[in-house]
Amino acid sequence: MASSWASSANSRAVMRANRGRDTRPEKALRSAVHALGFRYRVSIRPIKGVRRTADLVFTKQKVAVFLDGCFWHGCHEHYRPATGPTSEFWNNKIAGNRRRDADTDQRLQQAGWEVIRVWEHEEPSQAARRITERVQAKRADSRGAT
Numbered sequence: 001m002a003s004s005w006a007s008s009a010n011s012r013a014v015m016r017a018n019r020g021r022d023t024r025p026e027k028a029l030r031s032a033v034h035a036l037g038f039r040y041r042v043s044i045r046p047i048k049g050v051r052r053t054a055d056l057v058f059t060k061q062k063v064a065v066f067l068d069g070c071f072w073h074g075c076h077e078h079y080r081p082a083t084g085p086t087s088e089f090w091n092n093k094i095a096g097n098r099r100r101d102a103d104t105d106q107r108l109q110q111a112g113w114e115v116i117r118v119w120e121h122e123e124p125s126q127a128a129r130r131i132t133e134r135v136q137a138k139r140a141d142s143r144g145a146t
Contacts, residue, residue, distance in 0.1 A: 025120040029056070029118060029128060033132060036132050041056070042057075046062075058135050061135050061139060062112055062113045063113070063131070065116045066104075066115070067119075068119055070119060072097055075120075114138065
């Protein structure tokens with residue numbers, strides 16, 4: 001077996017178990033948005049050719065929603081920097097994720113998209129209301145512009 005960047009077999013197993021989509025917070029948010037009567041696309045790239053996948057996408061309104069995990073995206077409320085022998089790796093990883101998130105937001109905004117970021121600790125029903133209010137506003141803007 002080829003050597004892994006993971007520090008141990010246990011670390012490797014934990015990393016492989018992390019889901020890329022359909023996590024419990026994602027399902028709860030999608031359910032709350034759906035319950036408000038809104039339909040969306042799931043896990044698509046809003047901009048072709050840019051390898052960034054949004055969790056919920058309202059294509060007509062050009063609204064991209066990202067549900068960010070507190071650890072993986074460095075939530076200011078819950079994230080605690082790693083300590084110990086692997087701290088440099090993890091701190092660099094989270095800093096890189098933050099840079100990529102900012103770059104993603106900028107690219108989408110330059111392409112005319114609105115970006116909404118939701119933290120995994122947010123109450124799904126409140127986040128769903130925030131999302132649907134923006135989608136409704138974009139719908140109203142597009143009707144008024146015709």
